[in-house]
Amino acid sequence: MQPSGQSIALIGPSGAGKSTVGVGLAQALGWRFIDLDQLIIERAEKSISDIFSQEGEAGFRERETAALVQALQTDQAVIACGGGIVLREINRQLLREQAWCVYLTSAISTLVKRLTADQANPRPLLASDINEQLVIQLAERLPLYSTLANWTIQTDGLAPQIVVEQLIRAWGLVGKPQVSEVFSSFNSRYYVKSGALAALPNELANLGLTGTCWLISDSHVGPMYAPTLIQALENSGFSCQRYDIPAQEASKSWQQAGELYTWLLENGVQRGDTVLALGGGVVGDLAGFIAASILRGIAVVQLPTTILAMIDSSIGGKTGINHPRGKNLIGAFHPPRLVLIDDAVLSSLPRRERAAGWAEAVKHGVIADAQLFADLEQAGASLNDVPAKITSDLLVRSAAVKIGVVNRDERETGERMLLNYGHTLGQAVEAATQYKRYVHGEAVAIGMTFAANLAVQLGMWSSAEAERQRALLQALELPTALPRDLDIEATLAALNLDKKRAKGSVRWVLPTRIGHAQVESHVDPELVRKLVHELVEQT
Ligand SMILES: NC(=O)c1ccc[n+]([C@@H]2O[C@H](COP(=O)([O-])OP(=O)(O)OC[C@H]3O[C@@H](n4cnc5c(N)ncnc54)[C@H](O)[C@@H]3O)[C@@H](O)[C@H]2O)c1
Known part of the structure; x- marks a missing residue:
């Protein structure tokens, strides 16, 4: 209850x-x-x-x-x-x-x-x-x-x-469980508690989600956490089926989606059933998209297991898969009925993934919450340790930034675009490296460093604050430069494919001070080109 x-x-x-x-x-x-x-x-x-x-x-x-x-x-x-x-x-x-x-x-x-x-x-x-x-x-x-x-x-x-x-x-x-107040018209709840996975059966029942649970996880997370979860669900009378996708970005594909549709249909999925997405952003995006589209949409509950998924991808209802022409180009808005966060699962999250998740928290600090940024600075490298005492507080505050923005602009017509800070170049770098070299948060860290340099060049941001951002990203063991062997032309070409283009020009999210950013559409492409070259590591 x-x-x-x-x-x-x-x-x-x-x-x-x-x-x-x-x-x-x-x-x-x-x-x-x-x-x-x-x-x-x-x-x-x-x-x-x-x-x-x-x-x-x-x-x-x-x-x-x-x-x-x-x-x-x-x-x-x-x-x-x-x-x-x-x-x-x-x-x-x-x-x-x-x-x-x-x-x-x-x-x-x-x-x-x-x-x-x-x-x-x-x-x-x-x-x-x-x-x-x-x-x-x-x-x-x-x-x-x-x-x-x-x-x-x-x-x-x-x-x-x-x-x-x-x-x-x-x-x-x-604290206010009717988190329609948190997700406004999204009618979703966001719930954080250590050990929260054990409460899932009750939570589902409270939401009236009593149909079969289709648990989608990945090949790392599934074996660790799915058996206990399924046991708890079955003990409470739920029927539950499980599918582990390969743990890789490449799983966000048409082919993988097709396999999941077949699995669901062959096993008799019904409109009143629920997809449970247990994993990081890859599982969340793919399983969310499957839930959005199968039988014209069934309920999805997000059970994020990475920092990135907890503070970012599980919030706001965006689901999707990648296309050979770019990331997340196919998708739908499909808000989860519930985001249930059990920070106990972070103990098994690899250090590199922890750091990548914190990159999104840095982003939230820079665009909207100066105090969050300062607290992240204070915690520094210790954030990558397990367990980090302060983790749940920073998770919640970072998630609050995204929830606030999404509440004010669900469909990304205005303020929500700020959440793309660091993503414009970040996603181009991911595409140019075939999504293999960097995990998402690392690419975002490079993208934020680039956007910071751009903002400084345009006289919008002080170099001292841009330097604070760089120092924090480095303390978190995140990359802040482009590798020397990167195909720069491919990266610049990928920039032009960015779906955040407006009327022919790329929209850049640029900070003006820590805690505030704005969208700039009129940036000279030659300046972008010059600064991309300058971001290549020197040694
Ligand atoms: N929908 C959105 O709004 C949104 C926002 C940001 C990012 N994304 C998407 O999220 C994806 C990245 O998500 P991610 O960074 O969570 O990556 P991920 O899902 O690939 O997870 C990273 C790795 O950590 C493993 N893992 C996850 N949880 C674990 C745990 N508790 N213990 C041990 N291992 C664990 C996974 O198996 C995987 O190998 C990208 O596809 C990106 O496009 C979506």
Whole structure:
């Protein structure tokens, strides 16, 4: 079940900062703050310690459930729950169905420090040796917190205000589950959660997608993640079929599409069925296109497994395949009913693919979000490490840029063109190298460096900021120059094939400052030619 109300429940152990963060969050959102323990005290007209000594833990838990029911009736409330709220199934069900659950967690040493300092609020269940008691409590409670959580924040070393800021960003993006608000008329939801793949059967049922699931993955991702997913779907009563395409850009082809149509038709696909796209952008684009066209369109759910797919290709509804004349030339807009992101799968993503994905995040920073760019700069090379603590925050914020742009311009008539930053030359380079030499994000990195040089030459962008972009791309181990053996004429020729041409001139997306870019249609082709030659690496 998806939460139906407009409540945020903070769960986690005592000392994780639920009350402090809750007050700040409620203030920032203009919502009501409810401290559940305080509500219990008010309703019982006695202290928590008195309830425990007179009625035992069972009596307290009864009162806790009653207070939770009351709190959840308040629309727009931030509810700080007691650490033991998750112990009763009824509470978990209430929270699951009616609140967006945020799990605040900290190292035990931090909890002990905070609890020892907080003499004003004695915890009856932690009366003796706090450290030892916490270890015992958490062994039981941690799995319950993580299963219930829609969002998790490790609060060690974070000022409450920072936690509040992170939560507001996260809530704005994924907290409102009717993500028609996120995808406007697209009627799609975007959902990020570690372990989220396990929630897929429930999510499908909630969306009324009860037909057969046609799981399309690739030869790398399928063997790693499809069996567990299929098992979970089948355990929930779904019928599921699987097809792994070869893991390569070349799979976005008519031939591969034809094979998938045959597979679906021979196995009896029906209008009420769902295509599940489990993989990177290649799987997402191809499976999305198949879903868009088979039986005149069936539902697709995107389950992106690369950073690029999580923050870019799964958002916005573009699907398609390549043609020998160019990339993505055949396709359709077919928004997914759901984008479900499980960042746990990133642990197996090769370093090179991680870097390539971050290239799109850099793009989002440059065109629309200076703070995102600065945070990427700060994280630098560590973004390519596994696990990177900050990953999900940066993923969400980067995805938010694309979601925002797509919401304002679904059909790419205006602002959405900005998302092509770095793609004009990038795609020409991919074409000139037969889509074999670079992964997409690497080509985009070269394209962004070129667009930056162009913007500087045209006096639109400061060379200092262009240099910051180059340094960040290099820190992420991305290429920023053209290789010496590249066929420059083929690259320039591919530029002219770019479908982003308008009335005979190529449209360039050029930054004017970090966080802002614009489209330029009148750029002298000779200047482009000169700068393409200058981008060739010197040594
Ligand atoms: N539709 C759009 O709006 C849009 C936007 C940008 C890019 N794209 C398209 O996306 C494609 C590129 O997507 P991509 O960069 O995700 O490439 P990809 O799909 O080829 O994936 C990259 C590689 O990583 C492997 N992989 C994926 N997830 C993994 C995981 N969790 N663990 C281990 N290995 C994993 C894949 O098997 C593949 O080998 C291009 O075709 C591009 O045109 C589409």
